Amino acid sequence: MTDHHDNGRIALVTGAGRGIGAATARLLGSRGMRVVVNYLSSDKDANDVVASIQAAGGEAMAVQADVRDAAAVARMTEQVRASMGEVEVLVHNALIPFAVKSFEQISWAELGTKLDEEMRAAFLVTKAVIPCMRAHGYGRIVFMSTGTSRQPRQGMIALGTSKAALNQFARYVAQEMGPHGITANVITASPVDETSIAYLLGDEHRKRQAAQTVLGRMATPDDVARAVAFFANEDSGFVTGTIAAVNGGGAWE
Numbered sequence: 096m097t098d099h100h101d102n103g104r105i106a107l108v109t110g111a112g113r114g115i116g117a118a119t120a121r122l123l124g125s126r127g128m129r130v131v132v133n134y135l136s137s138d139k140d141a142n143d144v145v146a147s148i149q150a151a152g153g154e155a156m157a158v159q160a161d162v163r164d165a166a167a168v169a170r171m172t173e174q175v176r177a178s179m180g181e182v183e184v185l186v187h188n189a190l191i192p193f194a195v196k197s198f199e200q201i202s203w204a205e206l207g208t209k210l211d212e213e214m215r216a217a218f219l220v221t222k223a224v225i226p227c228m229r230a231h232g233y234g235r236i237v238f239m240s241t242g243t244s245r246q247p248r249q250g251m252i253a254l255g256t257s258k259a260a261l262n263q264f265a266r267y268v269a270q271e272m273g274p275h276g277i278t279a280n281v282i283t284a285s286p287v288d289e290t291s292i293a294y295l296l297g298d299e300h301r302k303r304q305a306a307q308t309v310l311g312r313m314a315t316p317d318d319v320a321r322a323v324a325f326f327a328n329e330d331s332g333f334v335t336g337t338i339a340a341v342n343g344g345g346a347w348e
């Protein structure tokens with residue numbers, strides 16, 4: 096069943112070939128949004144996501160672009176405009192790589208690169224969609240962050256510090272863009288099963304992660320996608336500048 100409010104809205108999901116982004120793209124597609132599946136290099140994954148949306152009766156297209164690259168983001172926006180129209184919903188989810196190291200081990204190059212790339216990508220994709228959202232007086236922006244942006248975890252100083260910057264960036268975007276009908280919200284997820292990071296964790300580690308939640312299991316990409324869908328549609332019309340924990344009650348923030 097599709098939600099009539101969402102019908103036809105164009106949603107760009109960055110990093111949607113796999114993991115949380117793929118689950119989000121599929122869900123938004125099933126709810127009647129026209130979905131742009133952005134990815135970096137895995138054409139096959141992105142094309143599979145598009146095919147599954149289309150097989151379920153939805154509309155989608157895959158667009159390759161490195162969201163850290165201004166020219167690539169501009170090309171992606173042009174491609175979407177030419178084939179579908181203007182983006183009304185942005186889900187910025189792409190996973191920018193980072194070093195898993197302690198403060199004592201990490202170099203400035205490693206920490207600085209993550210800070211630069213995380214914020215550059217968020218800045219570029221937001222800049223790309225704001226003018227048209229503003230002109231139409233409507234927009235939904237959802238930024239994918241992490242629990243480690245608020246609660247430090249071993250080895251996560253690069254991820255947590257850069258995502259903390261993203262959280263506050265989102266609040267500034269929300270504050271400036273509210274008068275133009277654009278909302279911006281952040282999701283902080285706990286470790287999510289069936290993602291590249293989860294596959295790297297051993298079974299013991301995954302069990303420990305599950306035990307740390309009140310609900311007794313790790314998050315799935317679909318759990319996160321459903322929260323994204325709320326912030327991406329009309330139901331969240333009076334909610335902006337929030338940072339929503341999707342963590343099974345893992346840590347009270």
Ligand SMILES: NC(=O)c1ccc[n+]([C@@H]2O[C@H](COP(=O)([O-])OP(=O)(O)OC[C@H]3O[C@@H](n4cnc5c(N)ncnc54)[C@H](OP(=O)(O)O)[C@@H]3O)[C@@H](O)[C@H]2O)c1
Pocket residue numbers: 109110111112113114115116133134135136137138140160161162163187188189190191192239240241242283284285286287288289290291292293
């Ligand atoms: N997994 C977790 O446990 C977890 C927990 C909390 C928050 N998060 C956040 O959730 C988001 C998604 O994470 P995930 O684990 O679902 O990721 P994932 O499964 O590793 O998938 C990453 C996606 O991002 C794309 N990507 C990477 N770099 C890109 C770039 N420069 N430009 C465009 N696309 C790019 C990849 O494209 P290719 O396939 O082409 O490489 C892929 O589609 C991230 O922001 C992450 O920080 C994840």
